[in-house]
Amino acid sequence: MNGNLTLIEEVRKQCPLVHQITNVVTVNDCANITLSCGASPVMADAPEEVAEMARLASALVLNIGTLKVEQVDAMIQAGISANEKGIPVVLDPVGAGATTLRTRTTKKLLEEVRIAYLKGNAGEIATLTGERAEVRGVDSGHVGIDIRTLAINAAKKWDLTVIVTGEKDVITDGAMWAEVSNGHPLMGAITGTGCMCAPVVAAFAAVSKEPMTAAISAVTTYGIAAEKAATMAKGPGSFRQGLFDALYSLDGDTIKEYAKVEWGRV
Amino acid sequence: MNGNLTLIEEVRKQCPLVHQITNVVTVNDCANITLSCGASPVMADAPEEVAEMARLASALVLNIGTLKVEQVDAMIQAGISANEKGIPVVLDPVGAGATTLRTRTTKKLLEEVRIAYLKGNAGEIATLTGERAEVRGVDSGHVGIDIRTLAINAAKKWDLTVIVTGEKDVITDGAMWAEVSNGHPLMGAITGTGCMCAPVVAAFAAVSKEPMTAAISAVTTYGIAAEKAATMAKGPGSFRQGLFDALYSLDGDTIKEYAKVEWGRV
Amino acid sequence: MNGNLTLIEEVRKQCPLVHQITNVVTVNDCANITLSCGASPVMADAPEEVAEMARLASALVLNIGTLKVEQVDAMIQAGISANEKGIPVVLDPVGAGATTLRTRTTKKLLEEVRIAYLKGNAGEIATLTGERAEVRGVDSGHVGIDIRTLAINAAKKWDLTVIVTGEKDVITDGAMWAEVSNGHPLMGAITGTGCMCAPVVAAFAAVSKEPMTAAISAVTTYGIAAEKAATMAKGPGSFRQGLFDALYSLDGDTIKEYAKVEWGRV
Numbered sequence: 001m002n003g004n005l006t007l008i009e010e011v012r013k014q015c016p017l018v019h020q021i022t023n024v025v026t027v028n029d030c031a032n033i034t035l036s037c038g039a040s041p042v043m044a045d046a047p048e049e050v051a052e053m054a055r056l057a058s059a060l061v062l063n064i065g066t067l068k069v070e071q072v073d074a075m076i077q078a079g080i081s082a083n084e085k086g087i088p089v090v091l092d093p094v095g096a097g098a099t100t101l102r103t104r105t106t107k108k109l110l111e112e113v114r115i116a117y118l119k120g121n122a123g124e125i126a127t128l129t130g131e132r133a134e135v136r137g138v139d140s141g142h143v144g145i146d147i148r149t150l151a152i153n154a155a156k157k158w159d160l161t162v163i164v165t166g167e168k169d170v171i172t173d174g175a176m177w178a179e180v181s182n183g184h185p186l187m188g189a190i191t192g193t194g195c196m197c198a199p200v201v202a203a204f205a206a207v208s209k210e211p212m213t214a215a216i217s218a219v220t221t222y223g224i225a226a227e228k229a230a231t232m233a234k235g236p237g238s239f240r241q242g243l244f245d246a247l248y249s250l251d252g253d254t255i256k257e258y259a260k261v262e263w264g265r266v
Numbered sequence: 267m268n269g270n271l272t273l274i275e276e277v278r279k280q281c282p283l284v285h286q287i288t289n290v291v292t293v294n295d296c297a298n299i300t301l302s303c304g305a306s307p308v309m310a311d312a313p314e315e316v317a318e319m320a321r322l323a324s325a326l327v328l329n330i331g332t333l334k335v336e337q338v339d340a341m342i343q344a345g346i347s348a349n350e351k352g353i354p355v356v357l358d359p360v361g362a363g364a365t366t367l368r369t370r371t372t373k374k375l376l377e378e379v380r381i382a383y384l385k386g387n388a389g390e391i392a393t394l395t396g397e398r399a400e401v402r403g404v405d406s407g408h409v410g411i412d413i414r415t416l417a418i419n420a421a422k423k424w425d426l427t428v429i430v431t432g433e434k435d436v437i438t439d440g441a442m443w444a445e446v447s448n449g450h451p452l453m454g455a456i457t458g459t460g461c462m463c464a465p466v467v468a469a470f471a472a473v474s475k476e477p478m479t480a481a482i483s484a485v486t487t488y489g490i491a492a493e494k495a496a497t498m499a500k501g502p503g504s505f506r507q508g509l510f511d512a513l514y515s516l517d518g519d520t521i522k523e524y525a526k527v528e529w530g531r532v
Numbered sequence: 533m534n535g536n537l538t539l540i541e542e543v544r545k546q547c548p549l550v551h552q553i554t555n556v557v558t559v560n561d562c563a564n565i566t567l568s569c570g571a572s573p574v575m576a577d578a579p580e581e582v583a584e585m586a587r588l589a590s591a592l593v594l595n596i597g598t599l600k601v602e603q604v605d606a607m608i609q610a611g612i613s614a615n616e617k618g619i620p621v622v623l624d625p626v627g628a629g630a631t632t633l634r635t636r637t638t639k640k641l642l643e644e645v646r647i648a649y650l651k652g653n654a655g656e657i658a659t660l661t662g663e664r665a666e667v668r669g670v671d672s673g674h675v676g677i678d679i680r681t682l683a684i685n686a687a688k689k690w691d692l693t694v695i696v697t698g699e700k701d702v703i704t705d706g707a708m709w710a711e712v713s714n715g716h717p718l719m720g721a722i723t724g725t726g727c728m729c730a731p732v733v734a735a736f737a738a739v740s741k742e743p744m745t746a747a748i749s750a751v752t753t754y755g756i757a758a759e760k761a762a763t764m765a766k767g768p769g770s771f772r773q774g775l776f777d778a779l780y781s782l783d784g785d786t787i788k789e790y791a792k793v794e795w796g797r798v
Contacts, residue, residue: 017668017669019669023309024290024293024309024556025293025294025297025309026294026297027556027557028294028557028558028560028561028723028724029294031557031558031723031724032722032723032768032769032772035720035721035722035723035768036721036767036768036769040668040669040671041669041723042627042630042669042670043555043556043557043597043598044598044599044627044631045598045600046598046599046600046601046633048601048632048633049599049631049632049633049634052630052631052632052633053630053631053669056630056668056669057669065309066309066310066311066312067310067312067315068311068312069312069314095308095310098308098318098319098322099310099315099318099319100314100315100318101312101314101315101318102315136283136306136322137283137285137306137307137308137319137322137323138308139306188301189301189302189514190298190301190510191294191297191298191301191307192294192297233511234511234515235302235510235511235512235514235515236298236301236302236510236511236514237298237302237506237507237508237509237510237511237514238507238508238511240298240507240510240769241507241769241770241772241773242769242770243769244722244767244768244769244772245765245766245767245768245769245770246767248721248767248768248769249766249767289575290556290559290575291559291560291563291575292560292563294560295560331575332575332576332577332578333576333578333581334577334578335578335580361574361576364574364584364585364588365576365581365584365585366580366581366584367578367580367581367584368581402549402572402588403549403551403572403573403574403585403588403589404574405572454567455567455568455780456564456567456776457560457563457564457567457573458560458563499777500774500777500781501568501776501777501778501780501781502564502567502568502776502777502780503564503568503772503773503774503775503776503777503780504773504774504777506564506773506776507773
């Protein structure tokens with residue numbers, strides 16, 4: 001971890017293509033946040049084209065927010081294609097724990113695709129590691145374990161970088177941990193703030209060889225954009241619009257000034 | 267009907283989970299309006315999980331706005347699950363009357379699921395009760411019957427609470443009727459204002475045992491939020507954003523002050 | 533071409549119904565832009581109802597942005613229905629050239645449906661005419677041919693009106709060409725600005741018997757709305773909202789004042 005928090009500047013330079021197979025609720029938000037951080041989104045989930053599209057991309061996001069059984073095969077195909085090309089895959093197990101289909105599908109994806117980043121709320125991640133967890137629709141409820149420990153367990157279990165979003169976002173690869181305290185409560189007043197984090201991580205991952213650096217930089221940048229948006233917002237509608245504005249114009253100096261990151265060795 | 271127009275305060279306290287099987291056009295708006303009134307949305311329509319998801323929820327919305335035949339079975343499964351749990355089901359028959367598929371599906375849902383609230387425009391409801399009606403895409407055209415009578419007929423026919431949206435929103439359970447004159451013409455200049463009414467009704471229905479109270483309070487609150495948003499809007503784009511802002515911060519006193527509700531016995 | 537740039541006034545008078553079979557990413561934007569220019573959108577893609585819905589409409593848009601194989605048949609059915617009724621069909625071959633599925637589907641649609649307007653970026657159109665072209669996801673890369681020549685070749689090849697969007701939008705029916713320099717770079721910072729152009733063209737086409745007039749007027753109006761929105765924007769979020777506001781209130785005199793159109797004979 002080299003402490004590089006200004007990776008967004010590299011994203012803007014390279015404009016990586018981020019292939020996303022995602023849900024119908026926040027797909028538009030995910031495309032727009034990808035553009036706002038300087039990358040280029042492409043949404044494609046037909047089994048007949050996902051492998052081809054993933055080969056064109058620099059990162060892949062898999063989000064099961066409105067999962068259909070037919071999509072699972074497309075996600076696996078795209079994932080394998082991404083693995084072959086060597087581009088990072090970000091998995092967002094939306095609602096894992098809420099229904100059997102979502103839990104089972106997430107486990108299948110973790111088995112059949114080499115996932116680089118697993119990003120979810122505490123309830124979702126705890127469900128996957130077998131901890132006691134409450135998941136209420138797509139929201140996290142109480143989990144019976146310290147979040148940092150939870151994240152570390154998950155990172156070790158699947159040998160990947162874990163991002164557990166929440167009041168503090170916890171990031172770990174099993175060897176290092178970081179906690180990011182940026183962000184704003186209004187993020188919970190709109191849909192999609194969880195989903196949008198994944199393409200931001202994917203865009204940053206596409207331009208960095210260090211997963212912890214990419215994840216910390218992405219989560220911090222996104223959280224600071226939310227803080228900036230909140231200062232101008234009159235409520236969730238204007239906050240949502242302001243989030244795209246703020247991320248689009250955020251510069252490296254501001255990120256360094258506002259970043260609230262703690263970290264250490266596991 | 268106890269005249270309780272400030273049920274939104276109860277929604278905010280309880281934060282009911284509203285499961286929605288809805289269309290791809292306004293699904294994001296529906297999720298965001300649910301959050302703006304203080305409830306929690308979950309969108310899930312895979313046949314493999316809808317029954318399980320509905321059992322987690324406090325209300326269910328079925329909206330046929332971009333109906334696929336495969337969705338009908340999922341809607342029925344979710345509806346039956348909701349009926350078994352005893353949570354209210356809100357049906358929004360978007361475009362019934364425009365195509366045979368939509369009309370037939372709505373009738374099937376009314377037969378196989380115990381619907382608590384039927385919310386539609388005059389053209390849609392008139393189609394279903396067999397009145398002469400014009401439906402133009404998803405917009406209502408001329409109907410050959412007085413709207414209050416139409417609503418009462420529908421309420422009696424299916425023994426449920428009917429909400430006919432329009433310049434005046436007419437609400438009736440067949441025994442009482444109410445007419446709400448809140449709202450704003452800009453609601454017709456964006457997509458989704460009809461659709462969004464259903465999850466608001468569902469959220470209110472989840473925290474009230476009186477269907478007329480829930481429906482009147484929901485429709486009035488939503489209409490006043492639209493009025494507030496319109497005062498700040500420069501057009502449909504800013505109106506839409508303002509609608510979420512306004513609903514999010516609307517308090518009980520403002521609702522009581524601005525409510526324009528007339529009612530009586532059938 | 534009668535130089536009528538104020539066709540939006542006619543759209544507002546007639547409020548044509550525009551049936552759209554489109555992608556899940558920008559479907560909400562497409563519905564809203566249709567309303568903002570004074571027309572009425574209806575999104576429907578179930579094979580069981582598309583032919584019936586198209587018969588109710590005054591124009592049809594086919595957009596392959598998140599194509600599923602099952603949709604192809606629905607698009608063809610709707611297209612044939614539109615052809616039978618004599619209403620214009622606008623095809624937006626999003627991502628043609630990026631994957632085999634998209635290229636093949638576009639060609640199939642061009643063969644089986646009489647398309648009136650083909651609207652795409654240079655990479656997409658060049659792929660279809662067999663020129664050397666780069667397509668990166670849904671973005672155009674370098675093409676090895678002058679854009680005006682490309683557009684004219686495409687117009688002649690399929691006997692239709694072509695709109696190649698880009699820094700300058702090139703419009704031609706093979707006999708006349710026009711280049712519109714309205715628009716703003718922020719259009720590239722949000723998703724959907726390409727997609728939204730198609731329903732605007734469709735709405736204008738629905739009220740005009742002259743395809744070149746309809747296309748030029750639509751593209752110019754849309755570009756000027758973007759310019760107006762950009763003057764008020766703080767970034768892509770507020771630009772997007774402002775686009776709907778600006779288009780909604782744009783009047784004929786402003787359009788005539790700001791239009792930057794060059795044209796000539798082929």
